[in-house]
Amino acid sequence: MPAATLRQWERRYGCPKPERSESGYRLYADADLRVIETMKRYVDDGVPASRAADLVRASLAAGADREGRAGTALSADLVEALIDLDEPRADRVLGEAHALHPLETVLGEVIAPTLVEIGDRWHDGRITTANEHFASSYLQGRLLSLLSLAGGAHPDAPSALVACAPHDRHEIGALMLAVVLRRHGYRVSYLGADTPVADLVALAFERKPDAVLISATGVESLAALNARREDLLQAAPVVAFGGRAFDADPAAAERLGGHYLADNVVDAVERFGALIRSHAAARP
Ligand code: B12
Structure with a gap:
């Protein structure tokens, strides 16, 4: 990462926010490096840096200690959030997923299994068509946003x-x-x-x-x-x-x-x- 980009992110978005040594040098802790990696992954995925910083902050607020959750755990959480019609929670889970994993993993290991699980529950009569429609519409909306963010060929x-x-x-x-x-x-x-x-x-x-x-x-x-x-x-x-x-x-x-x-x-x-x-x- 160019040092200038890191300084710009810090100045504009407060993200990352390294400590300073007595002589003013920036001291990047492991947590700062994870923030930088996550920001970079979003930006590489086409997300504007300001939005990437918002997502990183939301995911930190949601509990950085859960970091490292695999796709299966994230998908299970997403299923519950969607069945509960809890859109803010679903946003947080997807934010966390994007922060931790490359886009392909989020699609293949979080979003696709979520739909299959929702479909199975609907098929067995454990949730209604209305629940299933909410989940599909929500995820379709998120994918359409990703599609427009991924433009510029x-x-x-x-x-x-x-x-x-x-x-x-x-x-x-x-x-x-x-x-x-x-x-x-x-x-x-x-x-x-x-x-x-x-x-x-x-x-x-x-x-x-x-x-x-x-x-x-x-x-x-x-x-x-x-x-x-x-x-x-x-x-x-x-x-x-x-x-x-x-x-x-x-x-x-x-x-x-x-x-x-x-x-x-x-x-x-x-x-x-x-x-x-x-x-x-x-x-x-
Ligand atoms: C969401 C959903 C719906 C939503 C779709 C909303 C939307 N905007 O897409 C709605 C409510 C519209 C719907 C309707 C119906 N559905 Co439906 N639905 C599902 C559900 C729950 C999830 C499907 C999904 O999105 N999966 C996730 C995606 C990512 O997986 P995928 O489609 O398999 O795609 C993967 C690969 O195939 C590949 N891929 C997909 N497309 C392409 C294209 C190319 C070119 C390539 C290379 C790869 C590729 O990429 C994906 C990688 O993971 C499934 C349950 C399940 N187990 O899948 C049932 C399911 C697919 N539906 C089913 C049925 C029966 C119906 C209805 C007939 C129900 C009814 N009686 O009305 C209608 C049919 C409507 C119609 N005319 O198409 C059955 C299909 C059975 C069959 N084989 O025919 C399933 C399996 C449910 C079940 N267990 O019975 N459904």
């Missing part, structure tokens, strides 16, 4: 349209993918839930993205994709699929003439990078 970076298949309202996996793709420098347009294939293909013809990525959960969505298979294949040089329907049957992606990426966004982005590179290399 190079104009020549490979581009992708990310959409949910027809009839599919399960958006969170696709949103996570969009966030991580942007973080890796791709230009991403996120189209959202239940996207008609004809409209997606028309948009792809107009915008000429390098890739079209589609998420599907249920068999009805899979059938709708199959019905427009020929059009889909024309949409972009790379057409790839993911989501629960494909996790259960990865070969379905090949039957559609596209690629299955992975059942988690980290591996999916890696595989996507390899596909994009091999297409770029094959271009005349």
Whole structure:
């Protein structure tokens, strides 16, 4: 970290706040180093430094002694907060998660398991649809903020349209993918839930993205994709699929003439990078 940045953070946000020696030198304790690491991680994730300082202070106030909590413990806490409709507590847990872990871990080990647990409880009748809707809406909102914070790709970076298949309202996996793709420098347009294939293909013809990525959960969505298979294949040089329907049957992606990426966004982005590179290399 450049010393000038540390001094600027201290002056503007009071974060970190090292002690001074008698001769005025800054003495950074372990706790200050953790604050700096956390601030840096936020800033690298695209969070403005002023907001990063707010989040770090909130997480310190929530009890820095809990530091080191793994994703499972954070997810359990988040589940309880969301079932309680306790948004400030959920914010604190997510703040702590971001402070402790890289974005990919927060998505894969905190947010995704939280949704699965909420889904299981809803499925068993332990919580209502209303509870489940609150939790999904809250997390979707947080992911949309992360998506807008992760912007700013190079104009020549490979581009992708990310959409949910027809009839599919399960958006969170696709949103996570969009966030991580942007973080890796791709230009991403996120189209959202239940996207008609004809409209997606028309948009792809107009915008000429390098890739079209589609998420599907249920068999009805899979059938709708199959019905427009020929059009889909024309949409972009790379057409790839993911989501629960494909996790259960990865070969379905090949039957559609596209690629299955992975059942988690980290591996999916890696595989996507390899596909994009091999297409770029094959271009005349
Ligand atoms: C939240 C939720 C909803 C919310 C969605 C809100 C939203 N804005 O997204 C709402 C309330 C809309 C909903 C509705 C329904 N749901 Co629902 N829902 C869930 C729940 C609880 C969580 C889903 C989720 O977000 N998971 C977290 C994400 C991150 O995981 P994921 O989707 O599996 O994605 C991962 C990978 O697949 C990958 N990925 C995802 N997309 C993509 C795309 C690409 C290109 C790539 C590479 C990777 C990738 O990334 C993720 C990595 O972790 C699940 C329970 C569960 N166990 O998952 C049920 C669940 C998915 N729903 C289910 C059902 C049955 C329904 C309904 C039919 C219920 C009903 N009777 O109305 C409707 C269908 C609505 C529709 N037309 O789509 C079933 C699906 C069963 C099936 N296989 O078909 C589940 C499993 C619940 C259950 N146990 O029965 N649901």
